[in-house]
Amino acid sequence: xxxRLNQKTIPILATIAVFILVYTVGSILYTGFFSLRVFxxxxxxxxxxxxxxxxxxxxxxxxxxxxxxxxxxxxxxVLTAKLIHVYHIHPVPVIFLAxxxxxxxxxxxxxxxxxxxxxxxxxxxxxxxxxxxxxxxxSLDAIPIKHPFIDRIVDFGIxxxxxxxxxxxxxxxxxxxxxxxxLSHFTxxxxxxxxxxxxxxxxxxxxxxxxKTKVLIYTLNGTLCALAGxxxxxxxxxxxxxxxxxxxxxVIAAVVIGGTLxxxxxxxxxxxxxxxxxxxxxxxxxxxxxxxxxWWTMIVIGVLLFVFILLQRYLSTTSxxxxxxxxxxxxEMQPT
Amino acid sequence: MSDRxxxxxxxxxxxxxLVALGLILLFNFFFTPGFxxxxxxxxxxxxxxxxxxxxxxxxxxxxxxxxxxxxxxxxxxxxxxxxxxxGALAATIIRPDYVKGVLEYGELRPLFMVVSIPLLVSMxxxxxxxxxxxxxxxxPIIATLILxxxxxxxxxxxxxxxxxxxxxxxFQFIGSGFLFGLPFPISIVIFMCxxxxxxxxxxxxxxxxxxxGANPVASRFMGVKERLIKISVYTFSGLCSGIAGLxxxxxxxxxxxxxxxxxxxxxxxxxxxxxxxxxxxRFTLIGSIAGTLIIQSLTxxxxxxxxxxxxxxxxxxxxxxxxxxxxxxxxxxxxxHRSPQLKAxxx
Numbered sequence: 001x002x003x004r005l006n007q008k009t010i011p012i013l014a015t016i017a018v019f020i021l022v023y024t025v026g027s028i029l030y031t032g033f034f035s036l037r038v039f040x041x042x043x044x045x046x047x048x049x050x051x052x053x054x055x056x057x058x059x060x061x062x063x064x065x066x067x068x069x070x071x072x073x074x075x076x077x078v079l080t081a082k083l084i085h086v087y088h089i090h091p092v093p094v095i096f097l098a099x100x101x102x103x104x105x106x107x108x109x110x111x112x113x114x115x116x117x118x119x120x121x122x123x124x125x126x127x128x129x130x131x132x133x134x135x136x137x138x139s140l141d142a143i144p145i146k147h148p149f150i151d152r153i154v155d156f157g158i159x160x161x162x163x164x165x166x167x168x169x170x171x172x173x174x175x176x177x178x179x180x181x182x183l184s185h186f187t188x189x190x191x192x193x194x195x196x197x198x199x200x201x202x203x204x205x206x207x208x209x210x211x212k213t214k215v216l217i218y219t220l221n222g223t224l225c226a227l228a229g230x231x232x233x234x235x236x237x238x239x240x241x242x243x244x245x246x247x248x249x250x251v252i253a254a255v256v257i258g259g260t261l262x263x264x265x266x267x268x269x270x271x272x273x274x275x276x277x278x279x280x281x282x283x284x285x286x287x288x289x290x291x292x293x294x295w296w297t298m299i300v301i302g303v304l305l306f307v308f309i310l311l312q313r314y315l316s317t318t319s320x321x322x323x324x325x326x327x328x329x330x331x332e333m334q335p336t
Numbered sequence: 337m338s339d340r341x342x343x344x345x346x347x348x349x350x351x352x353x354l355v356a357l358g359l360i361l362l363f364n365f366f367f368t369p370g371f372x373x374x375x376x377x378x379x380x381x382x383x384x385x386x387x388x389x390x391x392x393x394x395x396x397x398x399x400x401x402x403x404x405x406x407x408x409x410x411x412x413x414x415x416x417x418x419x420x421x422x423g424a425l426a427a428t429i430i431r432p433d434y435v436k437g438v439l440e441y442g443e444l445r446p447l448f449m450v451v452s453i454p455l456l457v458s459m460x461x462x463x464x465x466x467x468x469x470x471x472x473x474x475x476p477i478i479a480t481l482i483l484x485x486x487x488x489x490x491x492x493x494x495x496x497x498x499x500x501x502x503x504x505x506x507f508q509f510i511g512s513g514f515l516f517g518l519p520f521p522i523s524i525v526i527f528m529c530x531x532x533x534x535x536x537x538x539x540x541x542x543x544x545x546x547x548x549g550a551n552p553v554a555s556r557f558m559g560v561k562e563r564l565i566k567i568s569v570y571t572f573s574g575l576c577s578g579i580a581g582l583x584x585x586x587x588x589x590x591x592x593x594x595x596x597x598x599x600x601x602x603x604x605x606x607x608x609x610x611x612x613x614x615x616x617x618r619f620t621l622i623g624s625i626a627g628t629l630i631i632q633s634l635t636x637x638x639x640x641x642x643x644x645x646x647x648x649x650x651x652x653x654x655x656x657x658x659x660x661x662x663x664x665x666x667x668x669x670x671x672x673h674r675s676p677q678l679k680a681x682x683x
Binding site for chain 1: 411472473474475477478479481482483484485486487488489490492493496497593598599602605606609644646647648649650651652653654656657660661664665666667
């Protein structure tokens with residue numbers, strides 16, 4: 001029993017260790033690195049990445065992948081900006097519309113994946129083209145967002161002391177992570193997700209609602225993408241059709257570094273949170289360092305990805321039983 | 337004979353992409369005046385058709401490598417990054433001091449060096465992917481994702497984040513020269529295509545690749561060297577990306593580590609899927625090439641008939657999803673209402 005617990009938790013422990021290591025090294029090397037302000041900035045600057053990463057965690061645990069996230073963010077950003085700035089519509093209905101679009105987008109992709117048995121990679125690739133194209137169609141230029149209501153959201157925040165400040169976007173990030181943790185650990189939906197990722201065939205044979213869960217996962221992910229798009233617009237106060245190109249890779253990297261198995265079936269939303277924070281930390285580190293150029297971020301992320309995948313690989317060859325256990329637990333959660 | 341041909345699985349797979357390509361060309365024939373005209377000027381061929389193939393040459397090269405990778409049940413996401421690395425290396429070899437701010441040209445580097453080093457490095461990048469997939473056993477999407485993320489960083493490291501511009505007549509020939517009246521990139525594509533076709537279809541290699549993709553365990557028991565096949569396929573894909581990188585770099589006479597080959601991996605993957613090669617097992621090179629031509633001619637069509645170029649992406653998305661749906665068994669059953677057994681009987 002104890003060995004199993006270790007194998008499930010080793011990736012996340014490694015992730016936490018890396019986070020503490022990078023933070024410690026940074027704190028020793030640079031003054032001001034170890035401060036509440038830098039720490040809260042991680043939550044603010046990476047809020048939009050974090051929000052999608054939570055959705056992506058569910059998708060990857062279920063054995064799928066979503067490449068459309070960056071484009072959906074861009075489209076939602078441009079759409080909200082255009083509706084608010086050009087058509088002068090109040091932000092509240094616009095935000096609802098954006099979330100609805102995200103949900104519908106995810107729902108459609110989920111249906112295509114499930115009902116026509118198309119590979120998730122292909123369907124979300126098409127989603128990526130489509131959303132980016134729609135963003136270009138909406139506007140080719142960046143549109144500013146100016147509205148008293150938006151200003152009020154942006155100005156809202158919780159003071160934490162020590163000159164630190166947690167604004168609305170950071171709060172949304174944390175709430176989404178909490179909801180993700182709740183969904184993955186304490187609901188039937190979460191259990192089913194793990195079971196599908198562990199072994200879809202077994203999940204079907206066991207009578208789990210595989211189709212419904214899959215469509216739900218992509219719908220959830222689509223909604224979170226739209227939410228991330230809104231968070232991003234609040235962060236930049238504009239909509240830009242070329243925003244977040246290639247973001248999907250950062251998100252996938254964050255999820256993997258957070259300890260989620262890319263083959264599906266194992267992973268934690270908590271790990272993803274730390275994965276996102278590590279990505280942010282690397283960027284902060286390079287900013288503090290000053291002379292290293294931004295492309296080092298990519299190389300370091302690549303190396304980290306490699307190390308974590310090797311670790312996962314090693315762990316998954318030593319344990320085959322974890323996925324079966326997940327399926328078993330899922331069955332126990334079903335109503336009889 | 338002809339009846340057997342139509343029922344042949346390979347031919348059926350080829351049918352839809354070719355029909356789609358034919359429709360696009362037919363549309364252009366009626367709505368774009370002079371679309372099919374090919375003129376000869378100074379012994380060189382010009383025309384919309386030539387232009388489509390020429391513009392599509394880098395993606396076609398990627399597609400050739402990607403098709404083989406797909407056939408082994410893998411995917412190569414790193415092709416865009418390898419393009420950037422290859423171009424960055426070539427430009428840096430031509431102007432090694434440019435990144436240090438020296439604008440004068442040194443001695444003219446021999447073409448052999450400018451071409452071979454980037455290609456060797458590209459193959460090394462492919463080899464790295466292959467080792468990760470075949471020896472360490474990482475999922476292909478992830479194994480190549482590492483290089484996709486880090487590769488662009490490495491390319492920028494080579495060029496120090498600058499766009500290295502250069503003039504090097506012999507090297508520029510790769511991007512904009514003409515051979516036997518054809519643009520040189522097309523000649524390269526024809527050569528690589530023929531080479532790959534001969535290697536995979538006139539030797540047992542193609543069957544090995546398909547066997548590895550269809551059932552790795554069974555093929556290992558049959559004595560097929562699964563690991564070696566996988567490694568060589570990824571290395572080949574690296575080489576193809578390297579050549580594509582040289583073409584792009586030589587064409588624009590500059591190395592742009594940030595944008596060279598950006599998102600081209602998606603075009604290549606889309607081409608392969610449109611062409612009818614699915615993960616693991618049978619592959620059709622011609623189908624994949626047709627897939628690239630569909631995407632490229634669609635782009636050109638949109639430009640020539642005056643629709644805003646921004647719509648291209650939407651069109652691409654629609655075409656890819658339509659072709660993928662047509663190829664999906666579950667989707668076809670929705671309309672034909674025929675069970676698979678019946679289908680097998682009638683054919």
